[in-house]
Amino acid sequence: MKQTDLSKYNNSWYKPGSAIKRTLWYFINLLFLINPLNPSSGLKKALLKLFGAKIASGVVIKPGVNIKYPWKLSIGEHTWIGENVWIDNLDQVTIGKNCCLSQGALLLCGNHNFKKKTFDLMIGPIVLEDGVWIGAQSMLTPNTICKSHAVLSVQSVASGELETYSIYRGNPAVKVKLRKIE
């Protein structure tokens, strides 16, 4: 059988931003977002915007949040990013309004091609439409789209499309019921 050889890994085609910008953001992210000594949202949102994020009014960013590239992030009005959420946005992440990402949720935009000896990097965007709720310690994989008001239960893994007003659970997450809002 053929074997992988990571010494041949080549992601030079992937240009996520200048090295200076990425290095600066790496340390700002560490000191002001991941570092919970700064619990308020204001400074975090100002720094995210300074680095190109689109952040609407009323957004809440809790302590311990880890964001890879602000310039690949858009967050709508009154959306909450919970404690220790990790937005590993190698590709664009677009979050609608009135969404909630609960504690420890992970949005993963990177993957590897396990069919290639060179284990090539693959990336894909993630979209959360309005009113979506991602439960604590759950994960979204690349190319996931959560349609309006979909819910992913705690500690679950979603891929592909979550339907509108539907509740999903498990790994892989399956639809378990409908969400009716009074």
Next chain:
Amino acid sequence: MKQTDLSKYNNSWYKPGSAIKRTLWYFINLLFLINPLNPSSGLKKALLKLFGAKIASGVVIKPGVNIKYPWKLSIGEHTWIGENVWIDNLDQVTIGKNCCLSQGALLLCGNHNFKKKTFDLMIGPIVLEDGVWIGAQSMLTPNTICKSHAVLSVQSVASGELETYSIYRGNPAVKVKLRKIE
């Protein structure tokens, strides 16, 4: 379909303690519990008690533990709180004696009503009776009671009641066998 509107979220009914006490604890928790530079249990237990926690003799608190409100926490004799355990006790958490919470376990007392436009906060207590073991990276949701000597396997999610001397696994966790102690 109706839509959520988090600008209308109102948790003013929830009074978890004075703002001064919560702010002080937030930073003490960061500097002395979450911060692993202080590996010993003694100072942590003294601080937890100072803020109202009931901590019996012989309790071990490992590095990286995150506790929301000490005044809503009770821990019995010789119980171990493992590395990076997160007790997010918006409501009362009562842990018996001789329990073990393994690495990265999460006790979650908060939830939201996804049937309401206003996404109302809902809280519920968690009880662990004597001899319970919560496996690494597992999660308990609000209103869970783990009866005497129940075991939740690793990376599992428990809700409701775990029966005495029974072993549970999965998301949602189901009973997989009995626990017999020689």
Next chain:
Amino acid sequence: MKQTDLSKYNNSWYKPGSAIKRTLWYFINLLFLINPLNPSSGLKKALLKLFGAKIASGVVIKPGVNIKYPWKLSIGEHTWIGENVWIDNLDQVTIGKNCCLSQGALLLCGNHNFKKKTFDLMIGPIVLEDGVWIGAQSMLTPNTICKSHAVLSVQSVASGELETYSIYRGNPAVKVKLRKIE
């Protein structure tokens, strides 16, 4: 029914290294590996080797990695240890070449005997043969061996043996398909 009594817990038979060495490593691990202020691999690998780890050429150690005992660790050529990976190696962990451990993976070498009143410590080694990929937030339990080019999907829990060139998913992880490399 009999009850556990953790005051009788006795792991004095377990001798993982001198107290001085373990204490020194505890703080070096905190300051230079777990602490993401040092993003490069070079210093981390030098420190790991100084404490007895076998680290081949081309190994990449990302930020936030947590390693219990370097003297119980061996990593082959061009293997990647991803962000926030936790190698809790109470026993020997042997990782082959061209492996990838993705974000937040946990290698767990410790367990407890839940059939004993004294909740005895049990340990077991973990082996990853060449070309293995452990997905984000997945966990390996003691005595797991991942044979050549096995893949464990995201947020899954593996125990026992993963077969060569096979893909596993779930908790407990089951074989879902074969891995063919072009």
